[in-house]
Amino acid sequence: MIAAIALLLFCQLLGEALNRGLGVPLPGPVLGMFLLFAWLKLRPGERVELKAVATWLIGHFAVLFVPATMGLIDEGPALARDGVGIVVACVVATLLTIAVTAFVFRWVSARDEIAA
Structure with a gap:
């Protein structure tokens, strides 16, 4: 499970680095998603751990958006x-x-x- 989380965070970090470092005109999370897609295409097969982590994250989306929602109070x-x-x-x-x-x-x- 730690490896799956690390893969997601690494793709996110690399996407942000490409966006900021090279000035690629796409948001870092989008670039990270493309990198994750490429990784999964290069390494075919079911990713049970990645699926479990993604399912957990989707199940807790409401909690992940609380800080952004609370930021609206100041606006x-x-x-x-x-x-x-x-x-x-x-x-x-x-x-x-x-x-x-x-x-x-x-x-x-x-x-x-x-x-x-």
Whole structure:
């Protein structure tokens, strides 16, 4: 389990290093996710420990977001001024994410049916 956590943290750290050190125009966590994906492609096979760690993290997402949520308390004036715009942006971004996810899912599903 420690090795799986170390792998996740290493990918995150390397992604941040690429972002900050080389100026790659993607956020560090996104780069880390791509690095983790590449690692899993290079080393095929089921990662039982990684799956267990990921399942635990997903199960505790609410706790992981508490600090970010509590930080909003200090932003009362900004939220009062720009709250409607922020809510609209969040709703539009969520709808676009759902639409793109559905499109990609359908595209991959159709591609799998052709390959099979």
